[in-house]
Structures are given as structure tokens and as C-alpha cells.
Amino acid sequence: MAATLKDLPGTGSFARGIHPEDRKIFAADAAIEVAPTPRDVIVPLHQHTGAPCEVVVKNRQSVSMGEVLGEAEAFVSAPVHTPIAGKVARTGVVTLPNGRHVAAVPVRSDGDQLEGQDLFEDMFGGDWPVTDLDGHSADQIVDAVRRAGIVGMGGAAFPTHVKLTPNKDKPIDVLLINGSECEPYLTADYRLMMEAPAPIITGALLAARAIGAERIVIAIEDNKPRAIGAMEQAVAGTGVEIAGVTTRYPMGGERQLIPAVLDREVPTGGLPLDVGVVVLNVGTCAAVARAVLRGKALTHRIVTVSGSGIEYPKNLLAPIGISYQELIDHCGGLRSSAARVLSGGPMMGFSLGELDAPVTKGTSGITVLTQDDLIDQEETPCVRCGRCVDVCPLNLVPTKIALAARHRDWDLARQYHITACMECGCCAYACPAQIPLVQLVRMGKALLPRP
Amino acid sequence: MAEDTPREAEAQASPEAHINVAPSPHLASTSGACTTRWMMLDVLIALVPLIVAALVVFRLYAVKQLAICVVTCVVAEALFTRWRGRHANLNDLSAVVTGVILALSLPWSAPWYVGLIAGTVAIGLGKIVFGGLGQNLFNPAMVGRAFVLVCFPVALGATAYQSDTSALDAVTAATPLTRAVQDGESASLWSLFLGNVNGSLGETSALACLAGGIFLCLRRTASWEIAAGTILSTAVVALIAQLLGDGVLSMLHHILAGALLFGAFFIATDPVSSPLTPTGKWIFGVGIGLFVMLMRLFSGYPEGVMFAVLLMNATTPLINRWTIPRPVGGPAPVQV
Ligand code: SF4
Numbered sequence: 001m002a003a004t005l006k007d008l009p010g011t012g013s014f015a016r017g018i019h020p021e022d023r024k025i026f027a028a029d030a031a032i033e034v035a036p037t038p039r040d041v042i043v044p045l046h047q048h049t050g051a052p053c054e055v056v057v058k059n060r061q062s063v064s065m066g067e068v069l070g071e072a073e074a075f076v077s078a079p080v081h082t083p084i085a086g087k088v089a090r091t092g093v094v095t096l097p098n099g100r101h102v103a104a105v106p107v108r109s110d111g112d113q114l115e116g117q118d119l120f121e122d123m124f125g126g127d128w129p130v131t132d133l134d135g136h137s138a139d140q141i142v143d144a145v146r147r148a149g150i151v152g153m154g155g156a157a158f159p160t161h162v163k164l165t166p167n168k169d170k171p172i173d174v175l176l177i178n179g180s181e182c183e184p185y186l187t188a189d190y191r192l193m194m195e196a197p198a199p200i201i202t203g204a205l206l207a208a209r210a211i212g213a214e215r216i217v218i219a220i221e222d223n224k225p226r227a228i229g230a231m232e233q234a235v236a237g238t239g240v241e242i243a244g245v246t247t248r249y250p251m252g253g254e255r256q257l258i259p260a261v262l263d264r265e266v267p268t269g270g271l272p273l274d275v276g277v278v279v280l281n282v283g284t285c286a287a288v289a290r291a292v293l294r295g296k297a298l299t300h301r302i303v304t305v306s307g308s309g310i311e312y313p314k315n316l317l318a319p320i321g322i323s324y325q326e327l328i329d330h331c332g333g334l335r336s337s338a339a340r341v342l343s344g345g346p347m348m349g350f351s352l353g354e355l356d357a358p359v360t361k362g363t364s365g366i367t368v369l370t371q372d373d374l375i376d377q378e379e380t381p382c383v384r385c386g387r388c389v390d391v392c393p394l395n396l397v398p399t400k401i402a403l404a405a406r407h408r409d410w411d412l413a414r415q416y417h418i419t420a421c422m423e424c425g426c427c428a429y430a431c432p433a434q435i436p437l438v439q440l441v442r443m444g445k446a447l448l449p450r451p
Numbered sequence: 452m453a454e455d456t457p458r459e460a461e462a463q464a465s466p467e468a469h470i471n472v473a474p475s476p477h478l479a480s481t482s483g484a485c486t487t488r489w490m491m492l493d494v495l496i497a498l499v500p501l502i503v504a505a506l507v508v509f510r511l512y513a514v515k516q517l518a519i520c521v522v523t524c525v526v527a528e529a530l531f532t533r534w535r536g537r538h539a540n541l542n543d544l545s546a547v548v549t550g551v552i553l554a555l556s557l558p559w560s561a562p563w564y565v566g567l568i569a570g571t572v573a574i575g576l577g578k579i580v581f582g583g584l585g586q587n588l589f590n591p592a593m594v595g596r597a598f599v600l601v602c603f604p605v606a607l608g609a610t611a612y613q614s615d616t617s618a619l620d621a622v623t624a625a626t627p628l629t630r631a632v633q634d635g636e637s638a639s640l641w642s643l644f645l646g647n648v649n650g651s652l653g654e655t656s657a658l659a660c661l662a663g664g665i666f667l668c669l670r671r672t673a674s675w676e677i678a679a680g681t682i683l684s685t686a687v688v689a690l691i692a693q694l695l696g697d698g699v700l701s702m703l704h705h706i707l708a709g710a711l712l713f714g715a716f717f718i719a720t721d722p723v724s725s726p727l728t729p730t731g732k733w734i735f736g737v738g739i740g741l742f743v744m745l746m747r748l749f750s751g752y753p754e755g756v757m758f759a760v761l762l763m764n765a766t767t768p769l770i771n772r773w774t775i776p777r778p779v780g781g782p783a784p785v786q787v
């Protein structure tokens with residue numbers, strides 16, 4: 001494996017999985033561009049795992065950038081902030097790409113905005129110290145992260161302060177930074193690592209202080225040599241390690257990445273902290289640094305807009321709450337050949353029927369596929385070829401789970417470990433009969449009676 | 452993207468692209484045999500060397516047998532699915548594959564009605580009664596072959612292969628395994644390897660079986676675990692038998708002669724009737740090899756591949772149940 005993996009216990013790879021074409025070429029070389037300030041944003045009150053926020057602003061109230069719009073009492077939750085200065089309008093309901101209907105606060109732009117290069121500098125520029133971070137106690141760090149509303153930006157949107165809160169029973173020794181970005185098309189993390197490695201590393205050091213981890217490892221897939229190079233330069237002298245891991249989908253999954261780098265197996269139904277690990281995405285780390293050192297909330301994120309159905313693929317620094325339509329328009333709009341618009345990448349992304357949904361903290365990209373990318377094959381009977389078994393990264397038997405779900409045979413579904421499935425899509429990708437395995441498993445999980 | 456300027460105009464002219472929604476994943480594999488039809492095509496391509504070998508050795512007999520079996524299987528598939536009120540999907544080519552494999556497993560001399568009956572039974576009893584493609588418990592071609600073997604023991608027995616009056620060299624002698632059982636005489640390994648020995652259409656040339664089989668395994672259309680399991684276990688048992696001085700056949704004879712290679716690569720690897728997991732595939736393959744050797748060594752019956760495959764087919768659901776793999780991270784904890 002890459003020389004960068006030398007002192008780590010893992011092999012840099014995991015068993016099974018697939019090798020989809022990475023198609024990152026569309027946007028890989030497009031430098032991060034700041035999206036123009038929209039006239040309106042609509043900020044969902046529930047963008048994260050956990051309790052939804054309550055509105056804390058009044059209709060017509062004037063807000064400045066970074067002001068809290070909604071928050072919740074619950075521990076597992078994250079406040080939301082306005083990314084622009086403006087006037088609050090009446091709370092409405094939006095439909096997120098995952099199908100959830102959530103309350104959302106509209107803000108209409110008003111007054112001076114921080115935008116363009118200034119915004120980029122404010123987010124990622126300036127000095128990011130890697131030493132003398134001792135002045136920040138663990139509690140301060142966790143509190144700043146919580147107030148900034150930071151959630152996992154790789155897609156799962158789990159509140160970060162929860163992960164960083166020390167747990168006496170489960171000591172953490174390794175902080176693993178996930179820069180693998182294994183979904184095809186997406187390049188947001190890649191660009192961030194190349195253009196702003198410093199805040200990532202500062203954020204990682206701060207997070208490691210909070211959880212008391214001695215070791216920090218940044219894992220990057222080996223199809224991104226330039227990102228590995230940039231990060232290697234940036235970590236010089238900090239003690240942070242870089243692990244070049246094999247390019248294989250779904251390397252970015254915690255259950256793949258942790259064994260690949262650390263040779264530890266996360267128990268089914270458990271969390272990385274059960275094996276002494278916390279995993280943070282690179283974007284999340286940068287947000288942590290910004291929150292702790294500069295007191296800034298999570299108001300913007302990098303969104304890759306890519307795919308053959310998009311006129312000019314780009315990586316945009318976009319305000320949270322901007323509509324998908326606006327970002328797509330900024331990239332030249334949909335081509336007439338566009339056939340499917342996805343929130344996220346093609347393996348796990350949700351397809352959109354309407355483009356007016358708002359970008360959330362977990363939106364890693366917008367992928368627009370054309371009919372040529374999609375395989376429009378009719379479903380044929382399962383020929384029990386076992387390919388789904390050969391690729392399942394969790395070593396499940398997808399065909400049996402899907403069959404059990406189809407027949408509502410919950411005992412059989414449990415026997416075949418339906419709840420372990422992470423819905424990565426490898427099985428359906430490989431199935432020659434085009435059986436919607438993931439959809440069936442997902443449906444099965446939803447209908448599975450609680451024991 | 453300089454060449455994209457005209458597209459820009461196009462995009463502006465029709466901003467409303469027709470987008471659709473579907474569940475993830477949104478990409479499917481495009482490498483290897485990525486549809487069922489392609490898998491079947493793969494099998495047919497892999498069968499080409501065997502068909503050529505059969506044509507060279509058995510000439511018109513081979514043509515006749517192949518034609519009868521393939522046509523019967525396809526027609527039977529169409530008719531039976533129509534009766535079941537289903538839409539017959541002949542495009543997946545599975546009926547053609549069954550037909551070719553059936554033809555290659557019959558002796559050159561089998562009369563026309565044997566192919567006809569075997570094909571009808573293969574598709575009807577072997578496949579459609581179970582619910583069509585993907586549902587059958589047994590390998591359809593072997594069901595058809597077993598049926599005719601029971602019905603026409605003479606037309607398909609050891610003597611069927613031999614003809615003193617035929618113009619073909621190969622068929623004036625008994626099949627190598629029959630000769631070994633009856634006369635204690637073993638064929639030259641070289642002729643077994645290249646072909647030009649008597650036997651069912653598909654089993655004459657070990658070389659052709661290997662070429663086609665290895666192609667299939669490389670394409671991942673056939674599971675190499677099954678083929679390897681079958682060949683290895685046969686080899687081990689045959690080697691023990693050879694060392695104990697039992698019989699006239701060496702280990703290599705057991706592997707190269709008869710339907711072993713053909714069976715290991717083309718019959719046992721039928722995905723539908725074999726297990727799903729790699730462990731299950733090994734058990735299945737090893738089981739076939741053991742049964743083959745059991746029959747060859749301890750019964751008067753010189754072959755054994757067909758029965759071994761059918762026997763192991765019957766155990767496939769059981770093997771699947773035994774070999775549920777341990778998920779990464781262990782089984783989910785029982786919730787309370
Ligand atoms: S890959 Fe598809 S056809 Fe093959 S066993 Fe799995 S579900 Fe069946």
C-alpha cells in the first residue's frame with residue numbers, strides 16, 4: 001500500500017466492495033467557487049439526526065449572517081443559523097430530498113452581505129494555528145461545536161458535539177478523519193483538502209483534544225494523489241498521520257474505513273466509539289476549527305455540482321438553505337439530456353422530483369445523470385448467481401434479505417441480518433438481474449416489526 | 452469545455468429537462484456480464500470450443516443432436532410459460548443454454564425422440580414446474596438427462612456409444628470409462644486431453660472444456676470455487692485410489708475422461724441450482740467430486756457426474772442455510 005500507511009495496523013483495504021468508475025474528472029479540477037448570495041434562502045429546522053429545532057426568531061425580524069434561527073433543548077440536535085443577512089419570513093414547510101417534510105425558516109437577503117472572495121477568506125483563509133491549542137479546554141471545544149450547529153458533513157448529518165463529548169466508559173484513542181470521498185462524481189472534500197488543508201488540520205487537532213485521542217489519522221483514497229500530497233505538506237510537524245487507502249467503494253463508510261486503517265471491527269448495531277474511534281469528515285473538521293477559533297456557525301458548505309447532465313460542473317461554496325435549482329442554474333443549468341437529479345452521489349444519493357428543495361448541512365453534492373448513465377433494464381428473475389454476495393462489504397446475502405422482505409418473512413430477514421445492511425448499494429450495482437435489492441432491504445427495515 | 456458552446460444554447464432553449472426519480476443506487480455495473488442475457492451469452496461463447504470438438508469428432512450426429520435439443524428446449528419454454536399465463540422471455544437465452552448443455556451430455560447415437568423427450572422434460576419438469584428461471588431446485592438439463600436415462604437405458608447405456616458400423620473412428624471403441632470398467636483397459640491420456648475419444652458429445656475433449664471453463668471463471672459468470680472444488684476433490688480421492696492400487700485408471704484418467712471437466716465447469720456451476728456464498732460453493736463442489744468418485748469406484752456405473760450434480764442440487768437449500776456468512780461486525784445484538 002501507499003508508503004503513507006506504514007505505521008498503521010490496517011491493510012488499507014477492506015474485503016469485497018465494488019469499483020465503479022469514479023467520474024470525478026467532471027469537477028475535480030474546478031477550484032472552489034463562491035456561489036452568489038441568493039435573494040432567498042430557506043433554512044430547514046431539521047437537517048440532522050436527532051430532535052428538530054424550534055424557531056427562535058420572529059416574523060420580519062432582521063438577522064445578520066450567522067444568527068441562530070432555530071435551536072432545541074435536546075442533547076442530540078443541532079441549532080441552525082442564517083447564512084445571509086436579511087429579514088425572516090413566516091416559517092413554512094419544505095420537502096427534503098430524502099422525502100422528509102420539515103419546517104423551515106425563509107430569510108430574504110437584505111443589507112450588506114459577506115460574499116465572493118471575502119467570504120472564502122473568512123471561511124478558510126487567514127492563520128490556522130497548529131500549536132498552542134491548549135488554551136481551549138475540552139468543554140469549551142464541545143460547547144463551541146454545539147453552538148455552531150456542526151453536524152457530520154459527509155452525509156449522515158449526525159451532530160458532531162455528541163461524538164466529541166467524552167464518555168468515561170468508552171475512551172477514544174484514535175480520531176480518524178475521513179477524506180476518502182468514495183462516491184463517484186463528488187469532489188467537494190477533494191477540493192477542500194487541496195485548497196484549504198490548514199483549517200482541516202487545526203479542526204482535527206481541536207477535536208482530538210476534546211475526545212482525548214492520542215492519534216489522528218487522515219484517510220484519503222489513493223486515486224487522489226494530489227490531495228494526499230497537499231495534506232502531507234500541511235501536516236508536517238503536527239504528528240497527524242496520513243493514510244492512503246485503496247480506492248474501492250464504499251471506503252468512506254465507517255465500517256469499511258476503520259478496519260482498513262486500524263484493523264478494528266465496529267460491532268453491528270454499535271458505533272465507532274465502541275472500538276475507541278471517532279470518525280469525522282474533512283469538511284466537518286474545517287467547520288470545527290472555524291467554530292472554536294473564530295466563533296463562526298456552520299452556515300455554508302462546499303457542494304459539488306457535477307455529472308454529464310450539467311453544463312459547467314463546479315464545486316461551489318454555497319449557503320445552507322439555497323435551493324438546488326439556484327445552484328444548478330449557476331452551473332449553466334440542466335442539459336436537455338439530463339434525466340435524473342440526485343442529492344449526493346449516484347450510489348447512495350436521493351433523486352429529486354422538484355428542484356426547489358434547500359441545500360442542507362449534509363448535502364455533499366448534486367449529481368445530474370443523463371439517460372446514457374442510467375441503465376434502464378427491466379427487472380428479471382434472480383438467477384442466484386451470488387454476485388450480490390460477492391460484493392457486499394458487510395458480508396451479507398442481499399438476495400435472501402430482499403426475498404424475505406418481499407415476502408414479509410421477518411424471521412428469515414433477521415436470520416440473514418437485515419438490520420446490519422448499510423444501504424451502500426453495492427449489491428444492486430452488481431446484480432445482473434437488476435433487482436432493486438437496496439430498495440427491498442430498505443423497505444424491509446422500515447416494516448420490520450420491533451422485537 | 453470549449454466544444455460545449457452549442458450545447459449551452461440548447462440548454463437555454465429547453466431549460467425543462469425531463470427528470471425522473473428512482474431509488475438508489477443510480478448506477479449499475481457495466482463491466483463483465485452485467486445482465487442475465489449476457490451471462491447466458493457468456494456460457495454459449497464458452498461452449499463454442501466444446502461444440503467445435505463435438506462437430507469434429509461426431510460430425511452430423513452432433514449437429515442433429517444439438518438442433519433437436521435446442522429447438523425442443525426453446526419451444527418447450529415458450530409453450531409452458533404461455534400455459535402458465537406468463538410472458539415467455541426467450542431473450543434471456545436460458546433455454547438455449549439448457550438445450551446446448553443437454554445435447555452435449557447425450558451420446559451421439561441417441562435417437563431423435565430421446566433429445567425431444569429430454570428437452571421437454573428438462574424445461575417442463577426441471578424448470579417450469581418450479582416457477583421458471585431462477586426458481587428451479589435442480590439443473591434442468593440434468594433432470595432431462597436423468598429422465599431419459601431411466602426411460603431408455605439401452606439407447607443411452609454404455610453400448611450406445613459404441614458402433615462398429617459407423618464411419619467415425621472415435622466411436623468404434625467403447626467410452627474410456629466403460630472400457631476401464633469392463634475390460635480393464637485405459638485410454639491414452641493424450642487422446643483424452645485433445646478429444647477424439649468416445650463419449651457424450653461434450654466430454655470428448657478435456658482441452659475444450661478447460662478453455663471454455665476457464666473463460667467462464669475469468670468472466671465471473673461461473674464460480675471458480677465450484678469448479679475447483681469438484682476437480683480437487685475428485686483428484687484427491689482418485690489419487691488415494693490410485694495409490695491403493697485400486698482399478699486401472701490413474702488420477703489423471705478420472706479427471707480427463709468422461710464428463711468430469713464438462714460437469715465441473717458447465718453443469719455444476721449453473722448459478723440457479725448451486726449455493727450463493729463462497730463457502731457454500733466450495734462445499735457444493737467438493738460434494739460433487741466425492742459423489743462422482745463414490746459412484747465410479749464402488750458402482751458398476753462408469754459415469755456419475757449427472758447423479759452427483761443432482762444430489763448436490765438437492766442439498767443446495769440446506770447448504771445455503773448452513774453457510775449464512777457472519778456479517779462484518781458480528782450478528783446484530785438481540786434488542787430488548
Ligand atoms: S446478484 Fe441479483 S441475480 Fe445474482 S443472486 Fe444476487 S439478487 Fe440474484
Ligand code: SF4
Pocket residue numbers: 391392393394395396397398420421422423424425426427428437438441
Ligand atoms: S446495500 Fe446492504 S446488502 Fe447491499 S451490499 Fe450494501 S450492505 Fe450489503
